[in-house]
Amino acid sequence: MLQRGKIVPLSISNSKERIPPFAYGRLWCVVLLLVGSIFGAAEFGLRALGYRPSVVDDFDLWCQQRVRCVEPDTQNSILLIGSSRAAADIDPSMLAELMGRDEAINLSLSGKGCYATLRNVAEQTDFRGLVLCTAKPSQIRLDNGQAPWTAYYHRNFENLGRIEKQVNRNIKTWLQEWSVAVNPPLMAMKRSLEYGQFCARGQIGTANRQTKLQYDRMPPAYLERIRSSRVDQQLKRLQGPPPSFEEWQTNLEEFKRLADIIVGRGGTVVLVRLPTTEEYLEVDYRRYPRDEFWAAIEDSAQLDSVHFEDIPGMNEIECPETSHISENSIAKCTELLAGELKRLGL
Amino acid sequence: MALSLGLRSWTSRKAMLLIASYVFYAAWNPPFVILLWLSTLVDWTIAKQLSKVRASVPRIAMLIGSLCTNLGLLAYFKYGGFIAENAAVLAQSLGLNWSPPAIDIVLPVGISFYTFQTLSYTIDVYRGKLERSQSFLDFALYVSFFPQLVAGPIVRADHFLPQCKTPPVVSQRTIGWGMCLMVIGVFHKLVIADALMSPIVESAYASDSPVTFISAWAGTFAFAIQIFCDFAGYSTCAIGVAMCLGFALPDNFRFPYAARGFSDFWRRWHISLSSWLRDYLYIPLGGNRHGIFRTYVHLMVTMLLGGLWHGASWNFVIWGGLHGAYLCLERLTARIWEILRLDRFRVMTAWLSVIATFLLVNIAWVFFRAKTLTGALGIVRAMFAFSLDKGPLTTLAIVTSLGVTVVTLAIHWFLCEQSLEAWVANLHPLLFATCLSMMIVLIVVCATTGQDRAFIYFQF
Numbered sequence: 001m002l003q004r005g006k007i008v009p010l011s012i013s014n015s016k017e018r019i020p021p022f023a024y025g026r027l028w029c030v031v032l033l034l035v036g037s038i039f040g041a042a043e044f045g046l047r048a049l050g051y052r053p054s055v056v057d058d059f060d061l062w063c064q065q066r067v068r069c070v071e072p073d074t075q076n077s078i079l080l081i082g083s084s085r086a087a088a089d090i091d092p093s094m095l096a097e098l099m100g101r102d103e104a105i106n107l108s109l110s111g112k113g114c115y116a117t118l119r120n121v122a123e124q125t126d127f128r129g130l131v132l133c134t135a136k137p138s139q140i141r142l143d144n145g146q147a148p149w150t151a152y153y154h155r156n157f158e159n160l161g162r163i164e165k166q167v168n169r170n171i172k173t174w175l176q177e178w179s180v181a182v183n184p185p186l187m188a189m190k191r192s193l194e195y196g197q198f199c200a201r202g203q204i205g206t207a208n209r210q211t212k213l214q215y216d217r218m219p220p221a222y223l224e225r226i227r228s229s230r231v232d233q234q235l236k237r238l239q240g241p242p243p244s245f246e247e248w249q250t251n252l253e254e255f256k257r258l259a260d261i262i263v264g265r266g267g268t269v270v271l272v273r274l275p276t277t278e279e280y281l282e283v284d285y286r287r288y289p290r291d292e293f294w295a296a297i298e299d300s301a302q303l304d305s306v307h308f309e310d311i312p313g314m315n316e317i318e319c320p321e322t323s324h325i326s327e328n329s330i331a332k333c334t335e336l337l338a339g340e341l342k343r344l345g346l
Numbered sequence: 347m348a349l350s351l352g353l354r355s356w357t358s359r360k361a362m363l364l365i366a367s368y369v370f371y372a373a374w375n376p377p378f379v380i381l382l383w384l385s386t387l388v389d390w391t392i393a394k395q396l397s398k399v400r401a402s403v404p405r406i407a408m409l410i411g412s413l414c415t416n417l418g419l420l421a422y423f424k425y426g427g428f429i430a431e432n433a434a435v436l437a438q439s440l441g442l443n444w445s446p447p448a449i450d451i452v453l454p455v456g457i458s459f460y461t462f463q464t465l466s467y468t469i470d471v472y473r474g475k476l477e478r479s480q481s482f483l484d485f486a487l488y489v490s491f492f493p494q495l496v497a498g499p500i501v502r503a504d505h506f507l508p509q510c511k512t513p514p515v516v517s518q519r520t521i522g523w524g525m526c527l528m529v530i531g532v533f534h535k536l537v538i539a540d541a542l543m544s545p546i547v548e549s550a551y552a553s554d555s556p557v558t559f560i561s562a563w564a565g566t567f568a569f570a571i572q573i574f575c576d577f578a579g580y581s582t583c584a585i586g587v588a589m590c591l592g593f594a595l596p597d598n599f600r601f602p603y604a605a606r607g608f609s610d611f612w613r614r615w616h617i618s619l620s621s622w623l624r625d626y627l628y629i630p631l632g633g634n635r636h637g638i639f640r641t642y643v644h645l646m647v648t649m650l651l652g653g654l655w656h657g658a659s660w661n662f663v664i665w666g667g668l669h670g671a672y673l674c675l676e677r678l679t680a681r682i683w684e685i686l687r688l689d690r691f692r693v694m695t696a697w698l699s700v701i702a703t704f705l706l707v708n709i710a711w712v713f714f715r716a717k718t719l720t721g722a723l724g725i726v727r728a729m730f731a732f733s734l735d736k737g738p739l740t741t742l743a744i745v746t747s748l749g750v751t752v753v754t755l756a757i758h759w760f761l762c763e764q765s766l767e768a769w770v771a772n773l774h775p776l777l778f779a780t781c782l783s784m785m786i787v788l789i790v791v792c793a794t795t796g797q798d799r800a801f802i803y804f805q806f
Contacts, residue, residue: 020771020778024522027779034783039790056795160373172794182794 042181050198050217051185055176055205060169062149063157065209068105069125075266076102079127081117082134084110085274087211088203088324089134091334098338099346101130106209108134113143115255120150122258128267130346131259134274136284137293138243140251173207195219204327212327215320227321234283234322243287249296256301268346270304271297275314275333280322304344311340347521347590356513360487363591367492371456378454381419386489388415389464390482393471397478405472412468416461424458426451428658456496458655460489462622467503469626476504484510493587497580499598499618506593514592526770526782527586533785534579541792542750543572546743551715551725553738560744561737562728566708568747569715571754574602577616603707603755604762606699608672611707614762623652641677646670661713661722668710700759 055061069079078101080086086108096104107117114133121127156165175182191199200217215223259269273294276284288294290307297305308314314336317329325333349366353359372379392412399405421429430446437444467488470476479485488506550557550565557565581598588595598618605611612620628648634641646667653666709726716722728737736744761769770778 018765018767019519019523020767020773021519022522022775022778024518027775027782028522028525030776030779031782031786034780035786035790038783038787159375161375164373175790175794182790184791 039181046180051180053180059152063153065105066153069127074127074129077129078104079131080106081114082108086134089274089333094334109146112145113139116144116146122261128265131269134272137288215326231279273307275308275317277319278322364487367490370492385464389468393478396471409472425658459498493584516592524586524589531579531582534575536792537788539572539575543568555738557728558735558737559733561739562725564744564747567751601758601762604758642674645673665713
């Protein structure tokens with residue numbers, strides 16, 4: 001290989017003699033002006049198009065909710081755990097208000113079974129409030145999909161480093177709640193071009209990890225695409241071997257054991273089945289018949305439970321893509337759930 | 347910066363910076379500040395004694411004391427688990443039924459960096475190359491100066507301590523350019539390393555499906571760019587922050603992917619480490635003063651230990667070993683190049699050298715990035731099994747990886763003979779301001795929406 005014969009000059013140096021000779025005061029004023037103009041124009045344009053700010057969910061946002069489970073007075077708190085439906089169907093603040101509770105903590109995680117979080121809250125906190133575990137019978141499984149979040153919490157939020165993470169996350173959340181431009185809806189804009197009409201973000205995240213699904217602001221063709229992909233996904237599940245009731249019951253017993261730990265220290269655990277419709281619900285019932293599986297939750301495990309089909313009005317809520325409700329149904333769903341929980345004396 | 351510059355007395359400013367550095371380190375894990383104090387105290391005391399004692403035996407004993415303390419801490423915290431694991435494997439191969447007690451050691455962040463700094467100080471005082479510091483405050487600040495504490499550049503005492511003697515002139519120019527460096531550094535880290543390259547690398551290296559020729563190369567190119575932008579980004583930020591506080595830190599990178607050969611690569615990549623290894627390991631071992639064969643042995647030992655410095659894993663040893671082998675091979679073939687008089691085709695051979703170096707560096711990166719040796723061998727195998735199958739990477743990921751790699755190589759090639767400062771100085775101020783503004787906009791968007799990823803070198 002060839003060798004360079006001379007000394008290579010420095011690429012990045014702090015040698016004061018070689019600082020580029022700019023008028024730095026003026027340079028930085030121009031930079032600030034340009035940055036302000038770019039963000040200002042983007043903000044104005046995106047809002048004019050109809051886009052709204054959205055908070056991006058991440059490990060730190062989840063941990064900020066998890067921290068609240070170890071506060072001393074949790075007996076008057078609600079804790080939401082589960083998968084996407086818990087985030088998309090319930091307004092945590094509204095639920096807490098309707099039920100006269102201090103706060104609602106949201107530890108749900110999209111696409112992941114809730115076992116790891118339930119276990120973490122049961123075994124590693126002293127939480128003694130109301131736990132709403134939103135799950136379908138198929139989600140009563142020893143799924144560790146949420147374990148990376150609990151592990152992240154213990155690694156990063158149980159030492160002084162959490163201060164930096166919380167400050168960092170609070171700044172991010174504040175910016176994302178306030179501005180569209182800092183979290184530009186690039187995918188939605190791409191979809192708008194693809195479908196030739198305005199396409200909303202699809203989902204709006206909030207600081208308390210609620211997800212608002214904007215199905216009413218999507219082109220029908222796009223909605224149909226999501227719907228068929230959900231249905232296809234469900235139909236594929238039919239091809240797999242049927243679930244073993246015995247195995248499922250063993251999993252249920254583990255859920256019951258964890259629930260008993262929370263109940264034992266004065267808390268309450270309720271399994272909540274939130275709305276799904278049409279083919280999605282149909283396929284689910286074919287694999288997990290309600291009479292057999294949900295009945296086992298109520299009868300043999302004697303866990304407190306709420307099923308959407310038993311709540312008048314809730315079974316009429318539409319799921320545009322069969323699996324989740326739209327943003328404009330959240331208030332109704334939350335109100336009906338709060339009513340049912342109150343009826344149960346919770 | 348405001349607190350530091352707001353103080354009138356230079357001693358108070360240094361004391362404030364020292365406290366800030368300890369708070370910075372403690373924010374991660376408070377008890378580990380004790381290690382920093384221990385390392386500072388031991389080397390301060392030993393250097394003080396070394397400057398008083400003239401007899402060689404006690405001086406050697408003191409030097410060994412410093413080496414044992416610093417390398418002992420490093421061995422326990424960084425290599426404890428690795429040593430125990432390998433001892434168990436060795437015991438089993440000898441037919442002994444022994445397994446080590448389960449140990450869960452947390453690696454103190456930056457230990458490899460500040461250990462090398464304190465060691466170099468004591469060794470330089472021992473060699474008589476450096477006067478011991480007269481001020482404990484200055485020495486403590488040298489060990490723990492927060493901009494470079496956790497991931498370098500590894501600063502030498504003879505570079506830093508003289509700066510502590512007199513208060514620096516912090517002007518609009520130094521702050522202005524320091525802030526520019528911070529923006530450039532953060533842009534490298536957040537936009538290129540984290541937002542663009544990291545997802546591609548993760549898809550290629552953590553994929554369940556088999557990696558193919560295209561994915562292996564595209565994923566590894568992406569890692570080459572990621573690790574450069576991550577580490578050089580940190581170094582640039584550290585230099586910028588230090589500059590705003592009135593301190594000068596040494597360079598750590600000089601457009602390394604424009605390197606023509608491996609000696610050139612190591613003059614451009616992680617310069618503060620490679621020069622440390624050269625001065626405190628390679629040359630003391632004998633360097634090139636004892637014949638060709640011994641030179642190769644010294645090169646291999648230096649690079650193997652350099653690999654192990656990065657982490658307690660055989661993958662890092664292999665990475666170091668490959669670079670050692672490359673360096674040996676380069677020396678071995680240097681004569682052939684001369685005989686063939688290839689310097690006649692200067693431009694073509696320069697290009698070929700850059701490309702060959704980059705490709706071979708990438709093969710070594712595989713061992714650096716892969717979690718396991720089996721995983722690394724799988725990627726290397728895929729790199730040599732040509733197929734047109736895309737594998738786990740999407741077309742967009744492949745195009746992004748190749749595109750960014752080509753652009754990076756072109757920039758490194760274009761700038762390798764000049765300094766960033768010289769290049770920036772030739773730009774129109776408005777153009778430079780526009781570039782900075784675009785970088786800030788992208789930084790804000792990526793910082794707000796992207797995933798939080800730690801600097802890769804924090805783990806070392």
